[in-house]
Amino acid sequence: MYQYDGYDQAFVAARAAEFREQVGRRLTGQLTEDEFKPLRLKNGLYLQLHAYMLRIAIPYGVLSSKQMRTLAHLAENYDRGYGHFTTRQNIQFNWTELRHVPDMLDLLAEAGMHAIQTSGNCIRNVTTDAFAGVAGDEEVDPRATCELLRQWSSAHPEFAFLPRKFKIAVIGANADRAAMKFHDIGLRAYPGENGLPRYDIWVGGGQGRTPRVAQLFEADVPFERLLPTLDAMLRVYNLHGRRDNKYKARIKILVAEMGLEAYRAEVYADMEGRDLSPFAEAAPEYERILAHFATLPLPEGEDVTISGDGAFGEWIDQNVTAHKVPGYAVVSVSLKARGAIPGDATGEEMRMIADLAERYSGGEIRVTHRQNLVLPSVRAADLEAVFEALVEAGLATGNIGLSSDIIACPGLDYCALATARSIPIAQALSERLRSREIRVRQEGRDASGPTLNISGCINACGHHHAANIGILGLNKAESESYQITLGGRADEGAAVGEILGPGFTAEEIPDVVERIIETWDAHRAEGESFAESYARLGKDVFKAAVYEEPVNVAA
Amino acid sequence: MAKVRGPKGPSILTANEILSGEVVYWSGDAWSRSVDDAVRAGDDGARETLTATGKAEEDANRVVGAYLVVLDAVTSVPVELRERRRLAGPSFPLPHSAPHAA
Ligand code: SF4
Numbered sequence: 001m002y003q004y005d006g007y008d009q010a011f012v013a014a015r016a017a018e019f020r021e022q023v024g025r026r027l028t029g030q031l032t033e034d035e036f037k038p039l040r041l042k043n044g045l046y047l048q049l050h051a052y053m054l055r056i057a058i059p060y061g062v063l064s065s066k067q068m069r070t071l072a073h074l075a076e077n078y079d080r081g082y083g084h085f086t087t088r089q090n091i092q093f094n095w096t097e098l099r100h101v102p103d104m105l106d107l108l109a110e111a112g113m114h115a116i117q118t119s120g121n122c123i124r125n126v127t128t129d130a131f132a133g134v135a136g137d138e139e140v141d142p143r144a145t146c147e148l149l150r151q152w153s154s155a156h157p158e159f160a161f162l163p164r165k166f167k168i169a170v171i172g173a174n175a176d177r178a179a180m181k182f183h184d185i186g187l188r189a190y191p192g193e194n195g196l197p198r199y200d201i202w203v204g205g206g207q208g209r210t211p212r213v214a215q216l217f218e219a220d221v222p223f224e225r226l227l228p229t230l231d232a233m234l235r236v237y238n239l240h241g242r243r244d245n246k247y248k249a250r251i252k253i254l255v256a257e258m259g260l261e262a263y264r265a266e267v268y269a270d271m272e273g274r275d276l277s278p279f280a281e282a283a284p285e286y287e288r289i290l291a292h293f294a295t296l297p298l299p300e301g302e303d304v305t306i307s308g309d310g311a312f313g314e315w316i317d318q319n320v321t322a323h324k325v326p327g328y329a330v331v332s333v334s335l336k337a338r339g340a341i342p343g344d345a346t347g348e349e350m351r352m353i354a355d356l357a358e359r360y361s362g363g364e365i366r367v368t369h370r371q372n373l374v375l376p377s378v379r380a381a382d383l384e385a386v387f388e389a390l391v392e393a394g395l396a397t398g399n400i401g402l403s404s405d406i407i408a409c410p411g412l413d414y415c416a417l418a419t420a421r422s423i424p425i426a427q428a429l430s431e432r433l434r435s436r437e438i439r440v441r442q443e444g445r446d447a448s449g450p451t452l453n454i455s456g457c458i459n460a461c462g463h464h465h466a467a468n469i470g471i472l473g474l475n476k477a478e479s480e481s482y483q484i485t486l487g488g489r490a491d492e493g494a495a496v497g498e499i500l501g502p503g504f505t506a507e508e509i510p511d512v513v514e515r516i517i518e519t520w521d522a523h524r525a526e527g528e529s530f531a532e533s534y535a536r537l538g539k540d541v542f543k544a545a546v547y548e549e550p551v552n553v554a555a
Numbered sequence: 556m557a558k559v560r561g562p563k564g565p566s567i568l569t570a571n572e573i574l575s576g577e578v579v580y581w582s583g584d585a586w587s588r589s590v591d592d593a594v595r596a597g598d599d600g601a602r603e604t605l606t607a608t609g610k611a612e613e614d615a616n617r618v619v620g621a622y623l624v625v626l627d628a629v630t631s632v633p634v635e636l637r638e639r640r641r642l643a644g645p646s647f648p649l650p651h652s653a654p655h656a657a
């Protein structure tokens with residue numbers, strides 16, 4: 001994996017030292033909260049509902065075992081023993097104390113990590129396919145592009161105060177495992193000439209209160225034009241993005257208001273006559289970065305077919321994916337055990353994953369945007385041993401990609417912006433859906449089901465718009481009410497879900513969701529996914545099933 | 556800046572302690588972690604005093620984000636959902652390292 005060079009290392013260490021000094025000035029009263037707030041946000045420190053929350057960047061979701069142990073150490077020594085992996089492939093600590101943050105940032109810097117640009121109106125952590133570099137279906141490893149973009153966007157002086165935050169995702173396979181089209185800019189990399197990729201550039205995707213699927217800005221852009229084009233795209237956005245209304249400030253609104261054609265014309269006009277010589281560095285830098293990822297220092301594994309029964313069989317079917325090197329497998333570790341809090345891991349669990357990665361997966365771990373972890377390169381012959389170790393830690397739930405693999409944001413149990421809770425809803429659904437999955441599998445039937453995502457407010461950090469079944473928590477007259485959307489998709493067929501109808505109470509949600517799944521089961525054509533059935537059936541059949549008969553509320 | 560949120564009614568002053576970030580309530584002469592210690596303002600004059608106290612305490616760098624929470628006059632429960640949740644804390648046991656069921 002990529003290692004910081006001396007420049008990166010010195011930069012993050014200097015930023016940590018700078019923040020220590022700023023905290024010192026805050027505590028002696030030299031800085032007021034109004035002055036300090038933008039500084040703490042620049043370093044990922046929020047004030048949430050109950051406490052300060054520190055959001056730490058995990059660049060494109062890649063962690064070494066050593067870095068995971070640093071996170072475990074922070075969880076155990078500076079928080080309440082756990083952390084929360086987010087849909088942005090980052091981690092958040094919910095119970096941080098201001099007095100400890102400088103020490104935490106020092107420890108992170110030592111491990112080659114930081115919390116810079118995890119907040120504020122800047123280019124955020126670039127996200128990607130959690131299977132990057134190892135996926136059997138991959139054409140280009142997106143990590144080198146991500147790292148190039150990390151370097152380009154980190155402390156980019158022109159883009160430090162954009163109209164609003166800016167999110168970029170990169171993929172290099174047909175299958176979209178990064179919700180690429182729900183980003184401000186999405187890149188699909190293809191193999192190009194001389195080992196340098198070409199890109200389709202997508203723009204204007206996003207969630208929040210105005211969900212949009214990105215549109216194709218330009219297809220087949222050669223590597224040399226990638227950074228100049230992104231620079232110009234950001235520059236035009238920076239100039240024209242709405243700063244008067246934060247709900248209209250994202251690039252998706254600008255592109256919708258200007259029209260894609262006009263936006264594109266302005267970007268090209270901006271590029272004209274610009275000195276592109278600074279970008280000449282990009283190609284040699286890309287090659288240098290690529291060398292870090294020319295991993296797979298893996299000896300060819302023995303190509304064995306692994307299968308099994310019971311829990312091991314389910315785990316193999318759901319959590320183990322084809323690797324590009326024969327004899328290896330990609331192992332997903334579910335953070336969605338029955339009744340668990342999606343994305344939460346204790347320090348002990350983090351340490352255990354770090355150890356497993358070191359022993360079985362080249363010391364590398366990935367964080368997925370679905371809030372799970374990945375051991376990217378496990379020898380097929382070691383799968384059983386890995387499974388046994390995960391069973392012991394309670395991390396062997398074989399539900400990756402099933403409905404109980406729920407995305408949920410922190411919601412009103414932690415988040416200062418929330419309108420309702422999301423975690424207890426996820427927990428109740430997980431209990432219900434996991435029972436169904438186990439039962440259906442025991443009956444020898446297909447246990448797959450719709451994707452299910454939950455957000456605690458319209459900001460949609462829980463990606464509810466992009467789920468087959470989305471749940472949005474709202475505040476109706478100071479009570480929680482949950483709105484359901486159907487038909488959203490985060491994959492290559494990206495789509496925004498449609499609102500089903502009036503909302504439900506928290507208690508009603510498990511029955512409502514179960515009824516939706518049963519309705520799908522009853523109307524489903526052979527082998528059809530929920531999204532496919534929904535596209536064919538429309539929402540009326542689901543609406544009738546949910547609203548025409550009263551929903552039983554479980555006691 | 557202290558600000559009054561939501562409807563009017565009996566109110567208490569809350570904030571987050573600057574160093575620890577913990578939720579605290581104004582007891583009349585100090586900040587307490589327990590809402591039971593909170594002094595209640597029953598009229599506009601008392602509310603203004605509490606608001607001024609919040610501002611002064613922020614200026615003294617002891618707390619951040621001070622504001623008034625309005626309580627139901629009968630039940631003494633915060634009127635706003637957000638404040639009820641903030642008062643109650645997370646609604647589940649926090650994760651710990653005992654293994655989960657598969
Ligand atoms: S969706 Fe809303 S409640 Fe959930 S984390 Fe984002 S801002 Fe908070």
